[in-house]
Amino acid sequence: MADVLLYTSLFIIWLMLFYHMFLMHGGYLYSLKHKKLEKEWTDEPVELPTVSILIPAHNEDVVIEQTIQSMIALRYDKTKLEVIVINDNSSDNTGHIADLYAAKHPFVKVVHTKPPNIGKGKSGALNQGLKHATGEVVVVYDADNTPEPDAVYYLALGIAKDKKAGAVVGKFRVTNAKQNLLTRLINVETLTFQWLAQAGRWYWFKMTTIPGTNFAIRRSILQQLGGWDEKALSEDTELSFRVYNLGYYIRFFPSAVTWEQEPETLKVWWKQRTRWARGNEYVIFKYLFSPMKNRTVTFDLFYFLFTYILFFSGIILSHGIFVSNLIFDLELSIGPISIALLITGFLLFVTEALIALSMEKGQLTFKNTLVVVFMYFTYSQLWVALVAYATVLEIRRVVFKQEVKWYKTQRFKQNT
Known part of the structure; x- marks a missing residue:
């Protein structure tokens, strides 16, 4: 019986990694054709929409000034641009700093939230900012982001050129990638996620997920949907499902x-990723038994379900059997097949990450290759414990009908 359970768990793990390799192949193919599309779109004149940039900010005085400066440096017609900083119940100098820039730049505005609409997390702050937005397109940036000068231009260009796109998602890079080992691991993770899950799913299925930052969405869609779900800890994933359900x-x-700052300590990383995991689980069970108008998004819902339930269970099961076998003789007959599955899984993981690194200039280095190998045995295994912890918290929230509490990721002052 133990053999059957072990082989089943290894097969589930291997199957997910194989699917990820399929996605990464699509991401690589998309990276080859994207530049051609970019040139075609930029060479053909098009009327760009008016844009409202929303920046939710709660106690962000460490990073908000640099973020606003990057907005001022955007290469976008300022008569078509408004930057709205939502100062959400900050107790530091966030609001004061934003007000100083608003006094100097007419296209910069500050919304100071007032009771009872304060401290409800990112979704609540965005909904308050949306009330003041006038642009045809809404762009969202986190308070620690420094977009490249043409970032908003490309987001708006995507909306203008593709009428079927309800939203356009950009790419984010890690500004503090070399700070320590943790940020190096996160850097590999983010690059892999974007070229595998985002680019890969777009290439094969015309599907991607709205991230928390650097995306544009038609304001008419947000108004039709009633804004962001304030109960969702992963407001970005939840919004994605509703956009697809509208037919976009x-x-x-x-x-x-x-470019964005990532957690520099394990404690901050753990709190942030716990929120992400709980948010994704909320989305899974919110839509699992709801009628979905879009078949493709139904497939994606089951992908999330597979990741957080089956894949997670497979890892827990295989780890449990191996540990139990160290204590009790389970009479496992670990033969060539199981060993081959283990080795194949490791090689698929490493290959996927290295392909992602190869698509970013200067990232495929010997040091990053060592980081990838180390990542498989440490960082990836830590994800298992994190999902287990997040699942317990979500079950407790549902059973005891607890109120959702938003955790704002701690920022770190950067050396200039």
């Missing part, structure tokens, strides 16, 4: 690049 798709357009 979400385009991945990596020409739009922003």
Whole structure:
């Protein structure tokens, strides 16, 4: 019986990794054709829409000034642009800093949230900002983001050129990637996610997921949907499902690049990723038994379900059997097949990450290759414990009908 369970768990793990390789292949093919599309779109004149940039900010005085400066440096017609900083119940100098820039630049505005609409998390702040937005397109940036000068231009260009796109998603890079080992691991993770899950799914299925930052969405869609779900900890994933349900798709357009700060300590990383995991589980069970008008998004819902339930269970099961076998003799007959599955899984993981790194200039290095190998045995295994912890918290929230509490990721002052 133990053999059957072990082989089953290894097969589930291997199957997911194989599917990821399929997605990465699509991401690589998309990276080859994207530049051609970018040139075609930029060479053909088009009327660009008016844009409202929303920046939710709660106690962000460490990073908000640099973020606003990057907005001022955007190469976009300022008569068609408004930057709205939502100062959400900050107790530091966030609001004061934003007000100083608003006094100097007419296209910069500050919304100071007021009771009872304060401290409800990112979704609540975005909904308050949306009330003041006048642009045809809404762009969202986190308060630690420094988009490249042409980022908003490319997002708006994608919306203008593709009428079927309800939203356009850009690419984000890690500004503090070399800070320590943790940020190096996160850097590999983010690059792999974008070229595998975002570009790969777009290439094969015309599907991608709205991230928390660096995306554009038609304001008419947000108004039709009633804004962001304030109960969702992963407001971006939740919004994606509703956009697809309206009959639109979400385009991945990596020409739009922003740089963002990632957690520099394990404690901050754990809290942030726990929120992400709980948010994704909320989305899974919110839509699992709801009628979905879009078949493709139904497939994606089951992908999330597979990742957080089956794949997670497969890892827990295989780890449990191996540990139990160290204590009790389970009479496992670990033969060539199981060993081959283990080795194949490791090689697929490493190959996927290295392909992603190869698509970013200067990232495929010997040091990053060592980081990838280390990542498989440490960082990836830590994800298992994190999902287990997040699942317990979500079950407790549902059973005891607890109120959702938003955790704002701690920022770190950067050396200039």
